[in-house]
Amino acid sequence: MTLVEQARNILVDAQTSFAGHPDKASLDGALERLDGPLRVAIAGKVKAGKSTLLNALVGERLAPTDTGECTKIVTWYRDGHTYQVMMHPVDGSAPMQARFHRDEGAIEVDLQGREAMSIERLEVTWPSSGLRKLTLIDTPGVDSLTDGIANRAFEFLDPEDRGTAADAVLYLMKHIHSSDLRLLEAFHDDSVAEPNPVNAVAVLSRADEIGAGRLDSMSSARRIAKRYGQDGRMKRLVQVVVPVAGLLAETAETLTEWEFKALRQLADAPPKELEPYLLSADRFVDARPETPLTSLEREQLLGRFGLFGIRLSLALLRRNVVESSVELADELVSRSGLVELQTLLTTLFVDRADVLKARSALLAVERLCTDNPDHPASRDLLLSIERVMAGAHPFNELSTLAAVRSGFIKAKDDDLQALERILGSSGTAPWQRLSIDEATPPDDIRTAAIAELGRWQRLAENPFTTHDLVTAARVAIRTLEAMITDSVPA
Ligand SMILES: Nc1nc2c(ncn2[C@@H]2O[C@H](COP(=O)(O)OP(=O)(O)O)[C@@H](O)[C@H]2O)c(=O)[nH]1
Numbered sequence: 001m002t003l004v005e006q007a008r009n010i011l012v013d014a015q016t017s018f019a020g021h022p023d024k025a026s027l028d029g030a031l032e033r034l035d036g037p038l039r040v041a042i043a044g045k046v047k048a049g050k051s052t053l054l055n056a057l058v059g060e061r062l063a064p065t066d067t068g069e070c071t072k073i074v075t076w077y078r079d080g081h082t083y084q085v086m087m088h089p090v091d092g093s094a095p096m097q098a099r100f101h102r103d104e105g106a107i108e109v110d111l112q113g114r115e116a117m118s119i120e121r122l123e124v125t126w127p128s129s130g131l132r133k134l135t136l137i138d139t140p141g142v143d144s145l146t147d148g149i150a151n152r153a154f155e156f157l158d159p160e161d162r163g164t165a166a167d168a169v170l171y172l173m174k175h176i177h178s179s180d181l182r183l184l185e186a187f188h189d190d191s192v193a194e195p196n197p198v199n200a201v202a203v204l205s206r207a208d209e210i211g212a213g214r215l216d217s218m219s220s221a222r223r224i225a226k227r228y229g230q231d232g233r234m235k236r237l238v239q240v241v242v243p244v245a246g247l248l249a250e251t252a253e254t255l256t257e258w259e260f261k262a263l264r265q266l267a268d269a270p271p272k273e274l275e276p277y278l279l280s281a282d283r284f285v286d287a288r289p290e291t292p293l294t295s296l297e298r299e300q301l302l303g304r305f306g307l308f309g310i311r312l313s314l315a316l317l318r319r320n321v322v323e324s325s326v327e328l329a330d331e332l333v334s335r336s337g338l339v340e341l342q343t344l345l346t347t348l349f350v351d352r353a354d355v356l357k358a359r360s361a362l363l364a365v366e367r368l369c370t371d372n373p374d375h376p377a378s379r380d381l382l383l384s385i386e387r388v389m390a391g392a393h394p395f396n397e398l399s400t401l402a403a404v405r406s407g408f409i410k411a412k413d414d415d416l417q418a419l420e421r422i423l424g425s426s427g428t429a430p431w432q433r434l435s436i437d438e439a440t441p442p443d444d445i446r447t448a449a450i451a452e453l454g455r456w457q458r459l460a461e462n463p464f465t466t467h468d469l470v471t472a473a474r475v476a477i478r479t480l481e482a483m484i485t486d487s488v489p490a
């Protein structure tokens, strides 16, 4: 029986046992959720660039950016057959369809005079291949924890929350702040493995601004992200930290011919004359009248590309690295860090969607039972959950991975890194776990796995190995054994 099937059985049991119980509502929709796409929440402070990055990931400008009433509401974006926006009121009354329109930019929802605070969430259904594998949840900023709106965003990170609506989280931060760390620290489960870095990835957002718009901004951002990622506190909270220039990615994905022509015009102007105006946003907008484009047009470009994006585009055009709008768009996307983020989302979340979804489902039942310890079904349900959790190797991998990353397991750095990889920190395919070339033939994969297996067996049998490390090594051994049997040529 697959993990999802086991989780489904427990869910159905719980729904039957708790029929008529007021808390049963917490399981509503849980079964559909198990079959649907993985849900990823995009969290972080106001103006961290969450909505912009969401649009870049979808490849369309859907989420409104900056301020505006709708940016204060948790908004789901899911794939579907029709275009539709549902409004879910806070007071628990029935969801209603909302009117919306979309000209060039984001979806504008007509709240019909309602306040953002009175709406629990908006659910946007939008046919889009960008949403096929992941449902994305845009959240308002989590800056002030006393503020009601921030509280609603905080629920995605809050361990006290009864079953968070997301299976995984992208946490955006512009710079590292202790308040960011506190927020992240709050996002863990009480029971499965705590704290839990397995379903969170941090994004060093607005990465283009790090080098004050200089052309090497992205390499600086990459270095900083790497350093953050090695920080012990960070490791305890997220799998990895990656830099992304979200605005650049969003703009590249939605580049217009007018924008391309405007940049072409700027690129054709003598570089020396233009250079002084590219030092700051104000100078660029207020440049002398003989500068190409109107001040308003330059301001428009600035809002779409940022100073870094403009400079980068001009450099690419002048050096003839790109010659068409399609080429420019591709080059900007690849330099924005979006592709790396998408790959990570695939290897860490999408490829593990079943495990993460089963985990969310079991957590929901677990919370229901621990909240109702006296209910006659609670004890048995908790026992079944424990049995599934303990018997399912992917769960053991996840919790061991969490333990390694949290610093609970002491070993040599090399061993810890190898252990993380085998457990799937860089992806779940055998070549990723073994850190070998993707094109390695099955026989050689098997040889590499056998060598690795020997190493971990020796370590596990060594009397000087600590108990915690032996336990972790056994999980790795099981992973390797499975790999060896699966890759036996037919
Ligand atoms: N330079 C730059 N600006 C960005 C980036 N991402 C977002 N912004 C700008 O920052 C502002 C806030 O972005 P938004 O996505 O609404 O942030 P949110 O509040 O976290 O949803 C907007 O004016 C964006 O254009 C980025 O990667 N680089």
Ligand SMILES: [Mg+2]
Residues within 6 Å of the ligand: 050, 051, 052, 064, 065, 066, 071, 138, 139, 140
């Ligand atoms: Mg926003």
